[in-house]
Amino acid sequence: MTSDSVLPDLVTSVTSPASETVNSDIQVRFKTEEGRLLLILPTEAQTFTSVTNWNDLWQQMKQRLNGGDRFWQPQTPVHLIAADRLLDGRQLQAVADALSEVQLQLKCIHTSRRQTAVAAATAGYSVEQQPSFPALNPTPTPQPIAEPLYLQMTVRSGIEIRHSGTVVILGDINPGGIVVSNGDILVWGRLRGIAHAGAGGNSKSFIMALQMEPTQLRIADFVARAPQVLPEQYYPEIAYVTPEGIRITKVAEFSKSQFLSKP
Amino acid sequence: MSRIIVTTSGKGGVGKTTVTANIGMALARLGRKVVLVDADFGLRNLDLLLGLENRVVYTAVEVFSGECRLEQALVRDKRESGLVLLPAAQNRTKEAVNPDQMKQLVADLTKVYDYVVIDCPAGIEMGFKNAVAAAEEALIVTTPEIAAVRDADRVVGLLEAQGVKRIHLILNRLRPAMVQVNDMMSVQDVQELLAIPLIGVVPEDERVIVSTNRGEPLVLAETPSMAGIAFDNIARRLEGETVEFMDLEAAQNGLFSRIRNWLFG
Numbered sequence: 204m205t206s207d208s209v210l211p212d213l214v215t216s217v218t219s220p221a222s223e224t225v226n227s228d229i230q231v232r233f234k235t236e237e238g239r240l241l242l243i244l245p246t247e248a249q250t251f252t253s254v255t256n257w258n259d260l261w262q263q264m265k266q267r268l269n270g271g272d273r274f275w276q277p278q279t280p281v282h283l284i285a286a287d288r289l290l291d292g293r294q295l296q297a298v299a300d301a302l303s304e305v306q307l308q309l310k311c312i313h314t315s316r317r318q319t320a321v322a323a324a325t326a327g328y329s330v331e332q333q334p335s336f337p338a339l340n341p342t343p344t345p346q347p348i349a350e351p352l353y354l355q356m357t358v359r360s361g362i363e364i365r366h367s368g369t370v371v372i373l374g375d376i377n378p379g380g381i382v383v384s385n386g387d388i389l390v391w392g393r394l395r396g397i398a399h400a401g402a403g404g405n406s407k408s409f410i411m412a413l414q415m416e417p418t419q420l421r422i423a424d425f426v427a428r429a430p431q432v433l434p435e436q437y438y439p440e441i442a443y444v445t446p447e448g449i450r451i452t453k454v455a456e457f458s459k460s461q462f463l464s465k466p
Numbered sequence: 467m468s469r470i471i472v473t474t475s476g477k478g479g480v481g482k483t484t485v486t487a488n489i490g491m492a493l494a495r496l497g498r499k500v501v502l503v504d505a506d507f508g509l510r511n512l513d514l515l516l517g518l519e520n521r522v523v524y525t526a527v528e529v530f531s532g533e534c535r536l537e538q539a540l541v542r543d544k545r546e547s548g549l550v551l552l553p554a555a556q557n558r559t560k561e562a563v564n565p566d567q568m569k570q571l572v573a574d575l576t577k578v579y580d581y582v583v584i585d586c587p588a589g590i591e592m593g594f595k596n597a598v599a600a601a602e603e604a605l606i607v608t609t610p611e612i613a614a615v616r617d618a619d620r621v622v623g624l625l626e627a628q629g630v631k632r633i634h635l636i637l638n639r640l641r642p643a644m645v646q647v648n649d650m651m652s653v654q655d656v657q658e659l660l661a662i663p664l665i666g667v668v669p670e671d672e673r674v675i676v677s678t679n680r681g682e683p684l685v686l687a688e689t690p691s692m693a694g695i696a697f698d699n700i701a702r703r704l705e706g707e708t709v710e711f712m713d714l715e716a717a718q719n720g721l722f723s724r725i726r727n728w729l730f731g
Contacts, residue, residue, distance in 0.1 A: 360617070378659075
């Protein structure tokens with residue numbers, strides 16, 4: 204899979220028009236905003252398909268924390284956006300402990316649930332209680348793409364990273380791991396799992412990896428799997444959509460051709 | 467400061483319990499006070515491998531329910547006085563225990579013992595959660611097969627999320643001859659994928675089966691075996707010693723040439 208010459212090996216097919224709009228709201232998110240860090244939990248309504256219980260949420264949060272721990276500024280105040288999720292005192296304490304391990308401070312809880320507000324106030328955090336969110340009104344207006352997500356981690360088997368912007372992974376994606384993004388996916392390492400770029404339907408998205416040996420590549424509605432025969436030498440490669448399906452080229456050649464094709 | 471180590475793998479049948487029994491015994495022979503905790507409630511095996519089955523009176527579940535004191539449930543090894551076993555209940559399931567109980571239990575054990583080694587059941591459900599709840603370090607046991615390595619990878623991810631930072635890899639049942647002819651994943655292949663430090667490579671050894679059936683851990687055998695030496699080396703590395711990795715291929719060639727010499731002299 205080093206160059207276009209092996210293209211016939213790259214089996215490409217178009218999936219049934221999946222209505223999957225990648226919505227990173229179903230995973231735990233971190234977002235920087237005006238000198239504070241927002242820790243956004245998926246709302247109850249959004250999670251019944253993927254994350255169902257506290258344990259899964261907890262794992263996701265730890266993964267994201269570990270994946271970005273070089274970048275957190277010590278003592279940054281964190282606001283926990285719990286929305287309609289019910290949290291008890293112990294869970295709040297667990298979040299605070301996890302944050303303090305990477306020297307972040309839980310300061311404030313945003314919630315629409317009275318019990319959560321009471322638990323947070325009892326534990327001594329400031330509370331912002333909003334009225335219930337207008338539940339179940341997914342706005343169908345096109346959303347602007349989110350800021351890139353940068354993670355330093357190995358995406359191991361069973362780990363799924365979903366993000367509504369571009370995803371940069373400094374590390375490997377192992378077999379069984381999956382990264383889904385509305386934008387591009389850059390892997391500064393080996394891509395051996397599944398990468399799905401432009402999952403919202405943008406077939407102009409790219410997948411780049413230093414070593415491309417994926418289980419499967421998906422861009423928008425296109426799917427490709429790697430050839431059976433592994434190349435002898437690996438180069439940084441890029442996958443993109445052409446009218447014939449997904450193609451892979453050496454990055455060096457790709458940027459050249461991009462330049463030359465520009466009018 | 468005592469160390470709390472969980473041996474885990476995800477996949478079953480890769481040798482977690484054998485590794486636990488042998489490393490526990492090897493550590494005890496190095497003069498450490500070691501307690502092995504069988505966390506495989508409902509499917510206990512560790513007592514068999516240690517040959518202590520007929521000495522089990524109480525189990526961890528009776529300790530949790532207050533039917534006996536912790537000291538009463540601990541079974542002292544007949545050969546090494548530094549080694550004790552806390553057996554799991556055979557008649558309960560993994561749901562009979564919760565992570566907080568395990569944490570409390572292990573905390574009590576650390577007051578007396580230098581090493582608390584927890585033998586984790588296969589899978590990543592309740593039994594796994596119980597076993598890793600109290601752990602501060604982990605030994606990942608895997609064999610050079612893609613299914614085992616894939617599961618090990620998943621488990622490493624879960625341990626990392628749990629906050630277990632010190633994770634070491636034991637590659638079990640390696641067959642150097644098969645690696646040489648490219649029929650088996652090599653140590654490098656496995657390590658490249660899992661990206662965790664290696665603490666030991668244990669070659670495939672028929673004597674493991676014999677030792678299991680007899681309830682005599684290999685490290686006790688009078689004539690040393692390759693696997694037994696490998697387990698000893700892992701224990702010494704845990705202790706902080708720098709021990710060279712055995713050259714398994716050379717050892718095997720050596721054996722072959724020795725046999726050839728003996729036959730055709």
